[in-house]
Amino acid sequence: MALVYRDPFEQLQRELDRMIGAAFGDVRGVTTGVYPPVNVFDGGDAYVVKAELPGVDASQIELEVQEDTLTLRGERVFSEPRSDAAFHRRERKEGQFRRVLHLPGQVAGSDIKADLRDGVLTVRLPKAEEARPRKVAIQAG
């Protein structure tokens, strides 16, 4: 029997790539230019928004939800380096950000949860009753 290693990311990555490709025509061209980059997922009974915010503290992020709009704002500030340092590379950016997202459907006003873990912000917004998936019973004829 052949042993096949399955990459746990394979399917997710394929799906992400497909969507990125569909939206931008090229995998490398993935960005709207606005900080931070976000991915929006359908989590069944909730919409899940993830944003990459490395090096940002939870206290520096402000979240606001109004109807189907999510607003994300804050600031990324570095404490390093000291002034006597000489830079070899400087690719990371600091500054302020503000991002307004229109969610794909109506959300319920309560029970919205947000957590920041390892530099990724995850916001879980329960769908409004009318946006939830419904099981439809099929009647036998």
Next chain:
Amino acid sequence: MTPNEMETKPKQKVERREESTRPGVYFLPPVDIFETKDELVLLADMPGVPSDGLDVNLEGDELTVSASVRPEDYEGLKPLHVEYGVGGYYRRFKLGEAVDRERIQAQLKNGSLLLRLPKCERARVRRITVQAA
């Protein structure tokens, strides 16, 4: 847009140089590297990496940083709108200074790595007195 407002740069995919036993997508983390009189400091943005997912390796003057994220964070989620890819991180550096490997410190906080690489103490210049014959 105010002058201080941030922009997003697309994540760059990277090919790992050595054969890897764990296939998957890797991205090049953006870094800051600076030097003071006593140390080299490297900061790298690697969102999604837990502290046990980080691997820092120094071989000779070659520093390798690789990291993986948790696939389980995405279980049961169907992408609707995508702006960034999800995967590990990988980057290699050649260090210009000799580093004291015993005193290297790595700290991962909020998906940002802070790596302190203290320079080796320079060999003291020995004064040699030449005696007249």
